[in-house]
Amino acid sequence: MSETNARTETERDGETADTLRVLLIEDNPGDARLIEEMLRDTEELAQRVSPIESTGQTPEMSRETRLEDGLEMVDTEPTDIVLLDLNLPDSEGLATLERVHEETDETPIVVLTGVRDQQVGVEAIQRGAQDFLVKDEVTSELLVRTIHHAIERARQERERRQQREHLEALNRLNRIGHDITHAVITTETRAELEQEVCDRLAESDAYRFAWIGGVNPGSDRVVPKAAAGVEDGYLDEIDVSVAEDDESGRGPAGTAIRTGQVQVMNDARTDPGFGPWREQARARNYRSSAAIPLIHEDLVYGVLNVYSSSPRAFEGLETGVFARIGDVIAHAITAIERRDALVSDAVVELEFRVEAMAEPLVELSATESCTIAFEQLVGGDEALLAYGSAHGISQEAFSDAIDDTDGIDDVRFLSVRRDDLEFELVAPAAVSLFETIATHGGRVASATIADGEFRFVVELPRGRDTRQMIELIRNQRDDITYLAQRTTERSERSDSGSASVLEEDLTEKQRAALETAYFAGYFDWPRGSTGEEIADRLGIAPATFNQHLRTAERKFFNSVFGE
Numbered sequence: 001m002s003e004t005n006a007r008t009e010t011e012r013d014g015e016t017a018d019t020l021r022v023l024l025i026e027d028n029p030g031d032a033r034l035i036e037e038m039l040r041d042t043e044e045l046a047q048r049v050s051p052i053e054s055t056g057q058t059p060e061m062s063r064e065t066r067l068e069d070g071l072e073m074v075d076t077e078p079t080d081i082v083l084l085d086l087n088l089p090d091s092e093g094l095a096t097l098e099r100v101h102e103e104t105d106e107t108p109i110v111v112l113t114g115v116r117d118q119q120v121g122v123e124a125i126q127r128g129a130q131d132f133l134v135k136d137e138v139t140s141e142l143l144v145r146t147i148h149h150a151i152e153r154a155r156q157e158r159e160r161r162q163q164r165e166h167l168e169a170l171n172r173l174n175r176i177g178h179d180i181t182h183a184v185i186t187t188e189t190r191a192e193l194e195q196e197v198c199d200r201l202a203e204s205d206a207y208r209f210a211w212i213g214g215v216n217p218g219s220d221r222v223v224p225k226a227a228a229g230v231e232d233g234y235l236d237e238i239d240v241s242v243a244e245d246d247e248s249g250r251g252p253a254g255t256a257i258r259t260g261q262v263q264v265m266n267d268a269r270t271d272p273g274f275g276p277w278r279e280q281a282r283a284r285n286y287r288s289s290a291a292i293p294l295i296h297e298d299l300v301y302g303v304l305n306v307y308s309s310s311p312r313a314f315e316g317l318e319t320g321v322f323a324r325i326g327d328v329i330a331h332a333i334t335a336i337e338r339r340d341a342l343v344s345d346a347v348v349e350l351e352f353r354v355e356a357m358a359e360p361l362v363e364l365s366a367t368e369s370c371t372i373a374f375e376q377l378v379g380g381d382e383a384l385l386a387y388g389s390a391h392g393i394s395q396e397a398f399s400d401a402i403d404d405t406d407g408i409d410d411v412r413f414l415s416v417r418r419d420d421l422e423f424e425l426v427a428p429a430a431v432s433l434f435e436t437i438a439t440h441g442g443r444v445a446s447a448t449i450a451d452g453e454f455r456f457v458v459e460l461p462r463g464r465d466t467r468q469m470i471e472l473i474r475n476q477r478d479d480i481t482y483l484a485q486r487t488t489e490r491s492e493r494s495d496s497g498s499a500s501v502l503e504e505d506l507t508e509k510q511r512a513a514l515e516t517a518y519f520a521g522y523f524d525w526p527r528g529s530t531g532e533e534i535a536d537r538l539g540i541a542p543a544t545f546n547q548h549l550r551t552a553e554r555k556f557f558n559s560v561f562g563e
Helices: 003-015 029-040 044-049 067-076 094-104 115-126 140-186 190-203 252-259 272-283 318-343 359-367 395-403 428-439 466-476 498-505 508-519 531-538 542-561
Strands: 021-025 060-064 081-085 109-113 131-134 209-215 222-229 263-265 288-296 299-308 346-354 371-379 384-391 410-417 420-427 443-450 453-461 480-489
Touching (some): 021 067, 029 060, 029 140, 060 067, 067 081, 081 094, 081 140, 109 140, 131 140, 140 318, 190 222, 222 299, 252 263, 252 288, 252 299, 299 466, 346 466, 359 443, 359 453, 384 428, 384 508, 395 420, 420 428, 428 443, 453 466, 466 480, 508 531, 531 542
Antiparallel strands (some): 263 288, 346 453, 346 480, 371 384, 371 443, 443 453
């Protein structure tokens, strides 16, 4: 069906009510003038077809004398009905009807015949015409009635066919959903699951192509992860993002990820939001598509995109079925990721660079070629305690840089060996960023100042939404740049219950007291810090510090010796 007639059909179904458009393809001037005169001043036809919207309107007539010109008109202008003479200068007989029917598809056709051609008119109806008129017998009333009935029959046939197609599509999609659910049970990895989903959809005659894309961490671009069907380089040629201010992010895939709702594109030739991908889609005969977000709880895994060679292939109840399939896939990915996290020592690390933090220390690392590493960060009520080391710099130069650094209140040296220092910093300016990361399941694993750059690494369990964490960190400070993502082995892992005690049994204050005491040298001999000094760092009373520390020690040792 042509682009124009797809649009006209939508208008006839009630979205828009334009003037009724009649195309007459007739080379005989006398016959054409007669038909035009009968329809020129009549409002009855428009009122019959659309009694509410068309009050006071008369049909809009267009006329062509050659078949090729008529077909071009149909393809470029909205057309509600075609009045067709079978014998034209460039086509004769029923072949004329077949050409027009092939091009117009669902636009109703009324054939015009001579007195001696009535049998041809009957055969024309058998081959797809809605009706026929004998030219010498046509009256204004008969013409209006015939056109009205032809349009109405075409509408009813279209509705019946659409209902039948929707039912068949729904049954087919339910079978595919059942197969995908089975794949969820049997696949071992996320990559296998995503490929199985695409394969099963592409196996169906109803769908031409399917692919799953994920959002690239640190950017808005949607990158392909699995695909099946007629691709022919499509994914290499297109660009898809989730940025709403980018044209490539306002299509079905980007919108589905942003909104969490299934997005349907009914016709690639006419959909105004599909412009960036129109030519590539038409070259591969993608006429319509559905974009299904893969989201479980707060985890965004990506989007499933399905394409059909038919327009409006994803209407009605199919959208709901696709939404359920998306939920099943996302839930399965969550289960796979969590299972892998339990049996694996791997964690995800996100590396960032910050431009306007501790600038005197950053400048010092560039001029003195020194390295400053923060190995442990402990959050207090009002400040962040950072324990680390500096190499290649004197204590005096380091202290002077600290004094010039905004956001650092104090430094205490735990160990000084020539140009190697171990220190404790109090940094209230970094509390907000640290708490944001911790609140959303992350941990600042390390931070380093070297070669004129301040970098830090955030550690996340596998399966967490890395893109969400990146956005949260960026929202905290506009001078932060995301650099890289990698999967590594956990730096520390205990087979005993001690690790779970630290992560699960201790309160935040108890853990902060225990970690600060350890890294501040409270358990060393001689002690690197007293209880009063640590309590002061944490902003609590010494008695409160002792209570938190004793409780944490008891829980920790119970996990080791309790059984």
